[in-house]
Amino acid sequence: MEQTIKVKTAHHAYAVKIIPNGLSQLGIYLSKIWSKRQIAIITDENVAPIYAEQVRQQLGSAGFTAQLLVIPAGERSKSWQQLIKLIDQLAAWHFTRSDGILAVGGGVIGDLAGLAASIYLRGISIVQVPTSLLAQVDSSVGGKTAIDLTAGKNLVGTFYQPDLVLIDPTVLQTLPERLVIEGYGEVIKCAALVGSNFWQLTSKIHSVADIYKFSSELIAASVAFKAKVVTEDETETHQRQLLNLGHTLGHAVERAAAGRLFHGEAVAIGLYQICRLFEKAKLTVSPTTEQVAQRLQAVGLPLTDEALATPAFYAALTHDKKIHDGRLTLIYLEKIGQPNFYPWSLKKVIIWLKRELPTIN
Ligand SMILES: NC(=O)c1ccc[n+]([C@@H]2O[C@H](COP(=O)([O-])OP(=O)(O)OC[C@H]3O[C@@H](n4cnc5c(N)ncnc54)[C@H](O)[C@@H]3O)[C@@H](O)[C@H]2O)c1
DSSP states (O other): OOEEEEEEOSSOEEEEEEOTTGGGGHHHHHHHHOOSOEEEEEEETTTIIIIIHHHHHHHHHTTOEEEEEEEOSSGGGSSHHHHHHHHHHHHHTTOOTTOEEEEEESHHHHHHHHHHHHHGGGOOEEEEEEOSHHIIIIITSSOEEEEEETTEEEEEEEEOOOSEEEEOGGGGGGSOHHHHHHHHHHHHHHHHHHOHHHHHHHTTOOSHHHHHHTHHHHHHHHHHHHHHHHHHOTTOSSGGGGGGTTHHHHHHHHHHTTTSSOHHHHHHHHHHHHHHHHHHTTSSOTTHHHHHHHHHHTTTOOSOOGGGGSHHHHHHHHTOTTOBTTEEEEEEEEETTEEEEEEEEHHHHHHHHHHHSOOOO
């Protein structure tokens, strides 16, 4: 069954469509929003062998001229080098503002292709076809684009909304299982922020098989929430910051683990620890932490990691790009479905965490 969620920002409105087997009707959906034009399929070397031919055929049968650019897989492709390569290729294909980009892949492809679309000829159209769970529930919606610098992740980017996001949950069947689970970490975060029916839905998930079984519902609930937040606060001045629940500690532990933890696993740890610490401080009601722990553990997501006890964790925390004037805004849950902001001085946060987090024995 097809589900459509509308995203509306100050300058742009578009649909996010969740369509099982939607990839096999991609041409039809693109024809509805774009007149005949050249389309650059941007994808990565893992996704291309599985889906590029099907996508190319879809575009051809709908009368589009398809070009294909395959980028190396992984975070390292969010670089100046790949951005320049992509933009040079668009120019070599003589792309004009009547042409468009189709980003087919995970968050890396979405972020890189989105940035290229936003700056080539001062902006050409883009459609996102996210293929990882993380990209389907999070990164493809909202228009944040980025590449990384040596100094940190996502330091160069734009806000640039796509014309359409087409999500086919069946492509998750080819996504490695650990990536399905880490993407689900973001879903639990959203469900904890929203509460009510969304939180209830996550009580049905006891295994990876359940994630597949309920993927359309989980994606729709996550996207509906993200669409609402983005509609209210496109550029993350206030409300959109709530999406950072679990991310302050999560990012720091991810960096300290130096590649050992996936992003969604680190967010799971950040989410659990922030609940535990705020519940101890009596700002989060019991048994919120236990409920969160149950949801995370149901699919084997971690609650803690030795990297929390390392100097690298505190170094990463100190370099959080969301620190302003020595202050950090922690997001916490008063209870499930009731998030709140806790602005605090970085120095005090660090003293508090050194006291409350696990220490090295
Ligand atoms: N723009 C935003 O708002 C936003 C939000 C969250 C995260 N992000 C960014 O997203 C990125 C992470 O996204 P990700 O986890 O999707 O990483 P990714 O794009 O590297 O994809 C993960 C891996 O899965 C493979 N893959 C993707 N779909 C597949 C499929 N269907 N079958 C087989 N393999 C598949 C990819 O080739 C890659 O190896 C980070 O760079 C992060 O900064 C952006």
